[in-house]
Amino acid sequence: MFKGGDAMSILLIIALIGIALFTYITEKKIYNLLTVFCCLWLIITIISIIRPYNMYPTSEEAYMTILIGTLGFFVGFYFRKRKKIVIKKRTQTENAVTYIPRKNVITILACFCAVYGCVKLIAVLRLVGQGYLFSNVRELFSAGDAIIIHGTVDNVLNVFVYGSGTTVLAVLLVASIFKSYMSKVDVFFSIIAIATYAIISGGRYIFISLIVDAIYLMIISKKTKQAIEMIKRNISATSQYLLYFSGCMPLMSHWIDVINRNNYCTFGITSIHGFIHALSLITRLIGIQPGALYNMSSYLIDTEFQSFVYVAQDRAMNTFTSIFTYLYLDAGEIGVFIGMLVYGYWC
Numbered sequence: 427m428f429k430g431g432d433a434m435s436i437l438l439i440i441a442l443i444g445i446a447l448f449t450y451i452t453e454k455k456i457y458n459l460l461t462v463f464c465c466l467w468l469i470i471t472i473i474s475i476i477r478p479y480n481m482y483p484t485s486e487e488a489y490m491t492i493l494i495g496t497l498g499f500f501v502g503f504y505f506r507k508r509k510k511i512v513i514k515k516r517t518q519t520e521n522a523v524t525y526i527p528r529k530n531v532i533t534i535l536a537c538f539c540a541v542y543g544c545v546k547l548i549a550v551l552r553l554v555g556q557g558y559l560f561s562n563v564r565e566l567f568s569a570g571d572a573i574i575i576h577g578t579v580d581n582v583l584n585v586f587v588y589g590s591g592t593t594v595l596a597v598l599l600v601a602s603i604f605k606s607y608m609s610k611v612d613v614f615f616s617i618i619a620i621a622t623y624a625i626i627s628g629g630r631y632i633f634i635s636l637i638v639d640a641i642y643l644m645i646i647s648k649k650t651k652q653a654i655e656m657i658k659r660n661i662s663a664t665s666q667y668l669l670y671f672s673g674c675m676p677l678m679s680h681w682i683d684v685i686n687r688n689n690y691c692t693f694g695i696t697s698i699h700g701f702i703h704a705l706s707l708i709t710r711l712i713g714i715q716p717g718a719l720y721n722m723s724s725y726l727i728d729t730e731f732q733s734f735v736y737v738a739q740d741r742a743m744n745t746f747t748s749i750f751t752y753l754y755l756d757a758g759e760i761g762v763f764i765g766m767l768v769y770g771y772w773c
Contacts, residue, residue: 434489435475441493442468445500457645459773460503467492473672481669481738485679487686488750491762495750498763502770527607532598536608536615539591542583543622549574550626567626569728582707592623596632600639604647631746634671673737674748680735681751692723696756697765699723726755 446464450456471492474484546567553563553573567574575581595616602608608616624632684690695702699720706716734742753765 434486434493435471435484438471438489438493438496439468441496442471445496449500449503457642460500460770462642463499464496467496470672470675473668474675478672479669479738479741481673481741482676482679482736484675485682487682488675488679491678491682491750491754491759492748494759495753495762495766498766499770499773502767503773505767506771527598529607529609529612532595532608532612533615535587535591536595536612536619539588539595539619540615540622542588543592543619543626546574546584546588546626547622564627565732568732578707578711585704585707588619588623592619592632596620596636597639600636600643603640604643669738669741670743673741673743674746676737677735677743677747678751681731681747682754684730685751685755690722690726690755691758692719692726692756694756694761695719696723696727696752697761699727723755727752 442464446461446468449458449460449464453461455461471489474481477483550560550563550567553566554560563574570581570584575584598607599613599616599620602613620632620636702716702720703724706720709716731747732744734744736742749766749769750762753762755761756765
């Protein structure tokens, strides 16, 4: 289906290993973000070369795109390191920074997300009971269709509170393993919120992110032995997730080819699509539309890129086409480099 890029994949592996080691030596912490970034894509690249479960080959263009993006992230990361930016924080002592979570806010957020999630889950199950395919219901929910999202207020709650709030709760849930940020009530409602969101959206990404977050925090907190054991347990229990984890590579190959064939270019709008979407919920109330480029970006993200593409003979995937693909959609290789430079600086 795709042409393999053996030489480019080897070049990418060399670059990822070199940057990871260089950053580890200069930062003196193996869990620094650039080393973690390189190790993540090193693993994904190696899996894409091994091609478990008869996964389709990755194109040379996809490997090149990742290489360009990695170099951009590298430049942004070290450019930021040279800048001395001081952020004032409330401290207990000269060297100890204190973060105090607002537990009442966490409780309110957890309760709301759990209740809202249950209400939407009931609506989804009702539609499935009426004969709708679950995949179609998922698309309706993602698009904010009136059959599930009832009006502007409901849409605002879904976007600003439920979706983003559940993500925050997931992070706090993992952090609470190491330091108590949440009460038992918060934990209970957070689990309900996360479970309903995963079912309604039809995605397993949030569960994978929980595992990765837990492992990362174990390493930071010097509990490396427990982290290694957790990695072993999850790899042995869910080896099929190798394809789920690295399927973005042939998927990226497919969509880069589609972008090139159709000369798609959104000139940066896709990268800030989330911000424009949030603002458009308000501006549309007064008759101001976001514009043609935004509409094109929305169509590609919410419709075309949602289409399932076979990444192996018996496995199709959608959506998880990586940050690089969306930056490529914005402005090709230049968009990938500049976008990852900004991302590296911000991280």
